[in-house]
Amino acid sequence: xxxxxxHEDERSVPELxxxxxxxxxxxxEAAALRAETSEGAQELTPRGDTDPTELRREVGAVLRLPExxxxxxxxxxxxxxxxxxxxxxxGPQHPSTHGVLRLMLELDGETVLRTKPIIGYLHTGMxxxxxxxxxxxxxxxxxxxxxxxxxxxxxxxxxxxxxxxxVELPPRAVWIxxxxxxxNRVSSHLMWMAxxxxxxxxxxxxxxxxxxxxxxLTFFEKTTGLRMNHNFIRPGGVxxxxxxxxxxDVDVICETILTRTYEYDELLTGQPIxxxxxxxxxxxxxEEALALSVTGPILRSTGVPWDxxxxxxxxxxxxxxxxxxxxxxxxxxxxxxxxxxxIRESIKMIRQIVEQMPPGDYRVQDRKVTPPxxxxxxxxxxxxxxHFKIFTEGFRVPExxxxxxxxxxxxxxxxxxxxxxxxxxxxxxxxxxxFVNLQALPVLLRGGLMADAVAVxxxxxxxxxxxxx
Amino acid sequence: xxxxxxxxxAGGHAPVSETSTPTxxxxxxxxxxxxxxLPDSLVDQLAFPPRARYAEMVxxxxxxxxxxxxxxxxxxxxxxxxxxxxxxxAPERFEVVxxxxxxxxxxxxxIRVQVPESDPCLSSIIDLYPGAxxxxxxxxxxxxxxxxxxxxxxxxxxxxxxxxxxLRKDYGVGRVPVxxxxxxxxx
Numbered sequence: 001x002x003x004x005x006x007h008e009d010e011r012s013v014p015e016l017x018x019x020x021x022x023x024x025x026x027x028x029e030a031a032a033l034r035a036e037t038s039e040g041a042q043e044l045t046p047r048g049d050t051d052p053t054e055l056r057r058e059v060g061a062v063l064r065l066p067e068x069x070x071x072x073x074x075x076x077x078x079x080x081x082x083x084x085x086x087x088x089x090x091g092p093q094h095p096s097t098h099g100v101l102r103l104m105l106e107l108d109g110e111t112v113l114r115t116k117p118i119i120g121y122l123h124t125g126m127x128x129x130x131x132x133x134x135x136x137x138x139x140x141x142x143x144x145x146x147x148x149x150x151x152x153x154x155x156x157x158x159x160x161x162x163x164x165x166x167v168e169l170p171p172r173a174v175w176i177x178x179x180x181x182x183x184n185r186v187s188s189h190l191m192w193m194a195x196x197x198x199x200x201x202x203x204x205x206x207x208x209x210x211x212x213x214x215x216x217l218t219f220f221e222k223t224t225g226l227r228m229n230h231n232f233i234r235p236g237g238v239x240x241x242x243x244x245x246x247x248x249d250v251d252v253i254c255e256t257i258l259t260r261t262y263e264y265d266e267l268l269t270g271q272p273i274x275x276x277x278x279x280x281x282x283x284x285x286x287e288e289a290l291a292l293s294v295t296g297p298i299l300r301s302t303g304v305p306w307d308x309x310x311x312x313x314x315x316x317x318x319x320x321x322x323x324x325x326x327x328x329x330x331x332x333x334x335x336x337x338x339x340x341x342x343i344r345e346s347i348k349m350i351r352q353i354v355e356q357m358p359p360g361d362y363r364v365q366d367r368k369v370t371p372p373x374x375x376x377x378x379x380x381x382x383x384x385x386x387h388f389k390i391f392t393e394g395f396r397v398p399e400x401x402x403x404x405x406x407x408x409x410x411x412x413x414x415x416x417x418x419x420x421x422x423x424x425x426x427x428x429x430x431x432x433x434x435f436v437n438l439q440a441l442p443v444l445l446r447g448g449l450m451a452d453a454v455a456v457x458x459x460x461x462x463x464x465x466x467x468x469x
Numbered sequence: 470x471x472x473x474x475x476x477x478x479a480g481g482h483a484p485v486s487e488t489s490t491p492t493x494x495x496x497x498x499x500x501x502x503x504x505x506x507l508p509d510s511l512v513d514q515l516a517f518p519p520r521a522r523y524a525e526m527v528x529x530x531x532x533x534x535x536x537x538x539x540x541x542x543x544x545x546x547x548x549x550x551x552x553x554x555x556x557x558x559a560p561e562r563f564e565v566v567x568x569x570x571x572x573x574x575x576x577x578x579x580i581r582v583q584v585p586e587s588d589p590c591l592s593s594i595i596d597l598y599p600g601a602x603x604x605x606x607x608x609x610x611x612x613x614x615x616x617x618x619x620x621x622x623x624x625x626x627x628x629x630x631x632x633x634x635x636l637r638k639d640y641g642v643g644r645v646p647v648x649x650x651x652x653x654x655x656x
Contacts, residue, residue, distance in 0.1 A: 119625060119626065120626040120627060120628070291599045291600060292600040293600025293604075295537075311575050312577075401552075402510075403540065405539065412570075420549040429542040435603060436603065438603070439603050
């Protein structure tokens with residue numbers, strides 16, 4: 001390219017470029033089209049073109065915090081000249097951004113000054129799709145959002161639908177849901193341990209994390225038929241009862257994974273390199289986390305004991321004995337410790353669930369919501385009609401709107417559901433914890449080193465399927 | 470957390486041991502009691518402020534200890550105008566729904582604001598809750614509510630040159646025509 005330019009300079013015939021006029025016209029047309037249709041650029045703008053107020057906001061969004069919270073104006077260096085810094089793109093195709101997350105980072109040497117996450121690369125319009133599907137089909141759709149904790153997605157959607165329907169679940173369905181949700185939390189946190197280890201250069205942790213997660217997924221496959229995207233928790237209960245001998249399977253999972261968590265302790269927790277890379281990296285304070293609506297392990301790592309399972313219990317979590325794990329400093333290491341200890345707490349809960357699992361039905365016996373059993377279809381015309389109606393038209397849900405929230409492995413997973421009295425949701429909005437937690441990235445990355453950015457992104461644990469929906 | 474040595478800290482702020490205490494705790498029913506409400510089974514308050522008092526109401530809730538804006542979304546009620554609303558609230562085409570959460574009181578409130586089709590604008594609450602940033606951008610992107618005072622109101626999920634707002638009810642859903650064996654071809 002440059003060689004070619006020099007060549008042209010030597011001959012000095014730039015005015016003979018036959019495409020110049022065409023290119024100029026195309027550029028003008030493109031600019032006009034942009035002005036007409038674009039709502040404004042999503043990218044991080046260069047320092048010189050940015051308004052100082054906006055610059056202050058972008059610098060970690062800290063200056064928009066409520067009064068009385070920590071802000072050191074000296075930290076915010078808006079006088080820096082444009083040519084001293086560099087804006088680089090990280091992603092959307094970067095192995096350490098956990099999917100198609102694109103970050104625009106403004107760097108001064110190795111130091112990150114500003115960050116802007118740019119998302120939407122995995123947007124598949126699931127909220128729009130949900131309006132086209134019936135409530136029966138809805139859980140098939142939502143299970144694909146947060147693909148590392150599909151059962152939590154199904155759970156929040158089912159809870160919202162049931163709140164609108166006003167059905168009361170049999171106790172066994174509630175406890176099966178709790179068992180599956182906690183197993184899913186274990187597998188999700190193990191996956192996080194694996195990828196976080198990988199991002200910090202610990203390949204063994206990656207292998208171990210995937211190995212243990214596979215045990216949980218095998219149990220899921222035995223119970224639901226699929227390793228992921230189960231469509232197991234449905235409005236009205238769960239799809240099937242637990243398989244024979246499930247207590248033994250769960251017991252083996254609990255025993256093995258609990259033992260292995262102490263091996264992770266030896267591998268990572270006490271290891272100097274791991275400590276150096278995680279301690280005091282990516283700090284966030286409780287005030288900042290609350291202001292930015294951050295929930296889940298990130299909020300708990302700052303010392304706020306907020307866990308919806310404890311503070312606003314759903315299902316039967318109020319009958320379980322468990323601890324809410326909190327950190328102190330809100331850095332990468334605290335987020336690691338919170339998640340590692342949450343695996344242990346979940347295993348504690350799973351053991352209690354196995355002990356207290358009530359007998360009975362695994363779904364509500366309301367023919368309006370639940371299809372008749374297979375055997376009845378051969379005998380009864382009404383059962384056949386009910387079955388046909390439920391799977392073609394679905395059931396009608398009374399008019400109303402509801403917001404339910406559960407504690408997913410990443411934070412508060414909410415579902416806002418509006419029904420207009422038909423069998424399809426009028427509007428379904430999912431409050432994805434990863435989507436909201438990503439707003440903390442500018443705060444977490446600010447002032448840190450570029451090399452730590454990978455570790456910090458990993459510690460936020462974003463799942464892009466849920467961010468972009 | 471085990472015996473951890475002196476932890477170096479990148480920032481200068483002190484570690485926080487408990488949630489920030491609200492400045493003035495009070496029951497949410499005391500917040501702007503003249504605003505119409507509806508009973509709801511899952512939240513403590515379901516309030517319907519007029520558009521002009523929306524920001525005032527959010528601020529009032531924040532001052533009684535609702536520290537976290539857990540959700541903000543917009544709904545297009547184009548094909549479902551007859552929804553249940555309290556007396557004195559006229560239905561409009563759009564509705565912005567804000568879910569606030571109080572950690573100290575373990576309560577939720579939900580605020581539903583009517584936004585007319587002719588002027589789909591609402592004041593931004595980003596100064597009160599910086600976490601509403603991405604949520605307001607999403608509501609703008611998906612339903613086309615313009616949040617006045619939002620410093621960076623751009624599309625967040627759709628490409629920036631996208632036309633239209635996909636979650637509006639009059640936005641066409643693309644359909645692939647089904648081609649049957651005997652049907653005449655396109656040409």
